[in-house]
Amino acid sequence: MDLVLRAARVITPDGERAADVGVAGGRVVAVADRLDAATVVELAPDEVLLPGLVDTHVHVNDPGRAEWEGFATATRAAAAGGVTTIVDMPLNSLPPTTTPAALAVKRAAALGRVHVDVGFWGGIVPDNADDLVALHEAGAFGFKCFLVHSGVDEFPHVSTDELRRALDRLAPLGALTVVHAEDPHEITEPGPGYRAFLDSRPHRAEARAVDSVVELAARTGARLHVLHVSSGQALDRVREAKGRGLAVTAETCPHYLTFVAEEIADGATEFKCCPPIRDAANREQLWRALGEGLVDLVVTDHSPCTPELKRGDFASAWGGVASLQLGLPAVWTQARRRGHGLTDVVRWMATNPADLVGLTAKGRIAPGADADFAVFAPDEAFVVDRAALHHRNPVTPYHGRPLSGVVRRTWLRGQPVDDRPRGRLLTRGDA
Structure with missing residues (x-):
C-alpha cells in the first residue's frame, strides 16, 4: 500500500466506524482495523474521513463565459x-454541449x-435529436433539458412533445435525462421585489411540470x-412515480434546505434562482422528503455569474x-439540527449522486473505489x-452566514489536492 489514512471516524457504506483505509494505485484496497504503509496519515480526534463528494449539477x-466561472476556479x-x-x-458555455463537436470543444x-475529476452532460434542445445518440456514444453522462426558458437564448427549452421524441431515442440506450421542471404556462412576468418574483414562479409551475x-x-420507459x-x-x-415503479428520481439543493423566503430582502438578488427559494414550511417539507428517501440526492446547482449580472432587482x-x-x-448545519x-x-451528497450517473467507483470508501477523500471537522464553526x-x-x-463543518484536506485518487491540476476528464462508463 502507498498510503494509509487512520481515523477514529470513517464513513463507510456500512456506517461509521474507526478504521484504517489503505490505498494503492489511487484506489482503496482495504478498510480494516490496522494497516501499514510507507505513509500513514493519522486524522485529528475531531476529524471525520468522508468519501469525496460528487456534485452532478455544476x-x-x-x-x-469563463468570466462567470471557469474550469480552474x-x-x-x-x-x-x-x-x-x-x-x-x-449550457451557459459557448457553444452549448448539444453536439459531439461541442463536447469536444468543452x-x-x-x-x-x-483540480478534481470532471464529467459532462449533453443537452436536449429542439433541433438536435439527430445528435443525441452520437453524444451518448461520445461519453456524455446524460442529457439536460428545460421545459421553460433556460435563461440563455442559445439553449432553448423543449415542449413535452419534443422531449418525448428525444426520449424515444434515448430510452433504448438506457440514457439518463435530467429535467428543469417548470411549466411555462404557469409562470408570469416578475416584479422587482422578492415576493413578486416568488409569486411569478408558483408551486403549481413545478407540480404541473413534474406531472x-x-x-x-x-x-417512454426512459430514465x-x-x-x-x-x-x-x-x-x-x-412519490406517485416511485410507487408505480417508474425510473424517476429527484434532487434538491443546499439553498432550498437552508434559506427561507421570509428572510430574503427585496434587494438581495444573490438569492435569486429558478425555481425560487420558498417559505419555511416548504423547507421542512423538503427535509422530510429527503429523510424518507423521496428526494434522492443533494447537489449545489452552482450557477455563478459576474457581479454586474446580479445588480438590479x-x-x-x-x-x-x-x-x-x-x-x-x-x-x-441544517441536517444535524434535524437529527441526521x-x-x-x-x-x-456522495454515494447517490455517483450512482445516478454510473460512477460506481466514486462516492464511497470501500475496496475498489477511487481513493477520493475529504477530511471534515464537523464541529468546527465558521462565518x-x-x-x-x-x-x-x-x-x-x-x-x-455562520455554518458548522470545515473541510480541512481533500485527496484525489490518493494524492492531496494542491495547486497542480491533476483531475481527470471522465466519460460515461468510467468506474
Missing part, C-alpha cells in the same frame, strides 16, 4: 469544499486545468431525473446561486466570507 460556463472551489467529482451542465477547454415528467417516464426540486407540492408526483438580475465550496457545511448524521449526508471563496466572482447568499 455550471462551469467555460468556454465562452470551479474545480479549486470544489476541492476546497470536499467535492472530488463534478458533472458540468451543457473537453479541450478543460484539459489540463481541472409531465412522470407521464413521459410512463409512456428521468427531476432537477433542483424547490416545491414540496411537486413531491407528491415524485429580482426582475432583471441573473438567476443562480454560487455555492460549490459551501454545499457540505450548509447541508450539515454524516452517514445521511454522505449518502445524499462565510465571500473573499475566502475560490470560485471566480465573490457573489453568494451565504456571505456572513
Whole structure:
C-alpha cells in the first residue's frame, strides 16, 4: 500500500466506524482495523474521513463565459469544499454541449486545468435529436433539458412533445435525462421585489411540470431525473412515480434546505434562482422528503455569474446561486439540527449522486473505489466570507452566514489536492 489514512471516524457504506483505509494505485484496497504503509496519515480526534463528494449539477460556463466561472476556479472551489467529482451542465458555455463537436470543444477547454475529476452532460434542445445518440456514444453522462426558458437564448427549452421524441431515442440506450421542471404556462412576468418574483414562479409551475415528467417516464420507459426540486407540492408526483415503479428520481439543493423566503430582502438578488427559494414550511417539507428517501440526492446547482449580472432587482438580475465550496457545511448545519448524521449526508451528497450517473467507483470508501477523500471537522464553526471563496466572482447568499463543518484536506485518487491540476476528464462508463 502507498498510503494509509487512520481515523477514529470513517464513513463507510456500512456506517461509521474507526478504521484504517489503505490505498494503492489511487484506489482503496482495504478498510480494516490496522494497516501499514510507507505513509500513514493519522486524522485529528475531531476529524471525520468522508468519501469525496460528487456534485452532478455544476455550471462551469467555460468556454465562452469563463468570466462567470471557469474550469480552474470551479474545480479549486470544489476541492476546497470536499467535492472530488463534478458533472458540468451543457449550457451557459459557448457553444452549448448539444453536439459531439461541442463536447469536444468543452473537453479541450478543460484539459489540463481541472483540480478534481470532471464529467459532462449533453443537452436536449429542439433541433438536435439527430445528435443525441452520437453524444451518448461520445461519453456524455446524460442529457439536460428545460421545459421553460433556460435563461440563455442559445439553449432553448423543449415542449413535452419534443422531449418525448428525444426520449424515444434515448430510452433504448438506457440514457439518463435530467429535467428543469417548470411549466411555462404557469409562470408570469416578475416584479422587482422578492415576493413578486416568488409569486411569478408558483408551486403549481413545478407540480404541473413534474406531472409531465412522470407521464413521459410512463409512456417512454426512459430514465428521468427531476432537477433542483424547490416545491414540496411537486413531491407528491415524485412519490406517485416511485410507487408505480417508474425510473424517476429527484434532487434538491443546499439553498432550498437552508434559506427561507421570509428572510430574503427585496434587494438581495444573490438569492435569486429558478425555481425560487420558498417559505419555511416548504423547507421542512423538503427535509422530510429527503429523510424518507423521496428526494434522492443533494447537489449545489452552482450557477455563478459576474457581479454586474446580479445588480438590479429580482426582475432583471441573473438567476443562480454560487455555492460549490459551501454545499457540505450548509447541508450539515441544517441536517444535524434535524437529527441526521454524516452517514445521511454522505449518502445524499456522495454515494447517490455517483450512482445516478454510473460512477460506481466514486462516492464511497470501500475496496475498489477511487481513493477520493475529504477530511471534515464537523464541529468546527465558521462565518462565510465571500473573499475566502475560490470560485471566480465573490457573489453568494451565504456571505456572513455562520455554518458548522470545515473541510480541512481533500485527496484525489490518493494524492492531496494542491495547486497542480491533476483531475481527470471522465466519460460515461468510467468506474
